[in-house]
Amino acid sequence: MIWSLQAAADLTEKQFDQWSKLLEERAGICLSDQQRVFLQTQVSMRMRELGHTDYSQYYNRVVDGVSGMMEWSVLIDRLVVKETSFFRHKPSVESVRKHLQNRINNDTLDGAFEVWSVGCSSGEEPYSLSMVINDCFSLARRDPYYGVTATDISRAALTIARNGIYPQRKVEMLDPHVRQHYFTQLENGRYQIAPELKDRICFNHANVLNINEMPSAQLDVIFCQNLLIYFRRWLRHEIMNAFVERLKPGGILVVGLGEVVDWANPDVERVTKDEVQAYVRKAG
Ligand SMILES: C[S@@+](CC[C@H](N)C(=O)[O-])C[C@H]1O[C@@H](n2cnc3c(N)ncnc32)[C@H](O)[C@@H]1O
Numbered sequence: 001m002i003w004s005l006q007a008a009a010d011l012t013e014k015q016f017d018q019w020s021k022l023l024e025e026r027a028g029i030c031l032s033d034q035q036r037v038f039l040q041t042q043v044s045m046r047m048r049e050l051g052h053t054d055y056s057q058y059y060n061r062v063v064d065g066v067s068g069m070m071e072w073s074v075l076i077d078r079l080v081v082k083e084t085s086f087f088r089h090k091p092s093v094e095s096v097r098k099h100l101q102n103r104i105n106n107d108t109l110d111g112a113f114e115v116w117s118v119g120c121s122s123g124e125e126p127y128s129l130s131m132v133i134n135d136c137f138s139l140a141r142r143d144p145y146y147g148v149t150a151t152d153i154s155r156a157a158l159t160i161a162r163n164g165i166y167p168q169r170k171v172e173m174l175d176p177h178v179r180q181h182y183f184t185q186l187e188n189g190r191y192q193i194a195p196e197l198k199d200r201i202c203f204n205h206a207n208v209l210n211i212n213e214m215p216s217a218q219l220d221v222i223f224c225q226n227l228l229i230y231f232r233r234w235l236r237h238e239i240m241n242a243f244v245e246r247l248k249p250g251g252i253l254v255v256g257l258g259e260v261v262d263w264a265n266p267d268v269e270r271v272t273k274d275e276v277q278a279y280v281r282k283a284g
Helices: 013-027 033-048 055-062 066-078 090-105 124-139 154-161 177-180 208-213 233-245
Strands: 113-118 144-153 183-185 191-193 201-205 219-222 247-255 268-271 277-281
Touching: 013 033, 013 055, 013 066, 033 066, 033 144, 055 066, 066 154, 090 113, 090 124, 090 247, 090 277, 113 124, 124 144, 124 177, 124 191, 124 201, 124 219, 144 154, 154 201, 177 183, 208 233, 233 247, 247 268
Parallel strands: 113 144, 113 219, 144 201, 219 247
Antiparallel strands: 183 191, 247 277, 268 277
């Protein structure tokens, strides 16, 4: 029987530990024992593409120097959960609209309105944020003066994000107003994001574990949803503290509801609202 038709061998306990340790060290993602089959399937599929039959041999290839790093960047794309959608958690996205509206109404905008979407996957999240931000500036009849930085560890997801073209199923659930205003339907039935939004977003490859190496630009909004959930509690807390350092006074940090518990930082206070987990940076 040729290898491509053979079922993958089961990962041994030791091999599972080795691979899951690597994933946690390099991406922060902590797999449970129940995810053994997932890990095995993804790793073995990639091995099959390369003609490897032995998990340990492939592991050695992945950890070996520069070529190993290149292989890792392909593999990591298979190991992350990239599920996302436009306005995935609507109350959180709307909290950004409300925040910006208040800032515009109270005339407290200080330079460009800067946003960071962390773990942006294929772009639906930063595009949704851009839509509400654009709406706010249009409503106030002001020039849209904002920028969104969107980062992810998956290069494949970032390619889709930069392309900004989505299948109909991703767009059909949106408000007709949003669809008409921010998308153009292409001849093949797919939908293309409006250039006015695309031009505002800078998509970058970045691992959130390296946050301390990133320039500490001062941001008005840090939006991080459905990412920290994969990390250990101490790591979530560490990253939250690093986020706070990157917020402007008055800026907000919006995380997935319930994704971070037992965390507090003296420089921020929780914006009281049950359905959104957001924190505002105190002045001065
Ligand atoms: C489930 S998606 C969430 C996408 C979007 N934030 C949302 O809520 O719809 C998680 C994303 O986090 C990314 N990710 C996982 N580990 C990461 C890391 N260490 N650094 C940066 N991005 C990471 C994945 O590639 C994936 O695109």
